[in-house]
Amino acid sequence: MSTIHVTSCIHAPVERIFNLSRSTSLHKAVLRSYKKGTLESRGEGLMNVGDKISFRLSYLGRQRELVTKIDVMEDPKMFVSTLVRGSFRNLRHEHHFKPIENGTLLIDLLEYEPAYGAAGKWADGLLIRSFLKKYLEAKNRLIKQYAEGEKWKVILPEKK
Template structure:
């Protein structure tokens, strides 16, 4: 199962970064390029423990829907969202935050498993892992820009 680990340093307080990372509105803004929308559940504001959001977005020319739920939340240190319905066999995303000097280190640990057994495994190896990492990089740039007021 692919695991993507991404660290982003942000010049802003940890609590602010934590809240921006769980902002539905900022997530939608960061995924404009794929037309992602929150369509059901918590569709705006800050998502909290036990809440879920259903997303609709276009990837690879196809519309996908996915529902994720916040299964763990420890303000302002970490939260986990997991896919409870959607295109993957598994999707588990840990969001970790810690203060280093005057910055916040935001760490994403993103694990997923594609469907379709051997075809899914091939897709993971050939392009899907790289694609998912790029989505995280784009999202984190938007969080960093918003937090730093740039």
């Protein structure tokens, strides 16, 4: 099992970061800017427990689909998505949100095991790990950009 850990400090309230991290619009924007795939979900808005998200990614010269499901959510502390189907034997992504004095720590813990045995382990060392880490870093940069400015207001629904 491989693990990727990415931590970002964002100068915005924990609730905003938590909700931006669940935004289908934001994830679609990350994939568009990264030019590596598309995302399909039940619709626009915030993902919740039980929601399935389909990522179509291009890596290792092929188009691949990865379907995850949000299994656990503790608003605004964390949520966990796990693999339903795709090019991995296992995948578990924990999203943690810790309020700090000047904002929020966004912590991604991604544990995964590539499929295809020895060939999958070779590809992990060569490409997969780097691809996944860069994607998480790009996602967190975009969350930071939206959260610390005014763009978050376009994506997040207004509280009633």
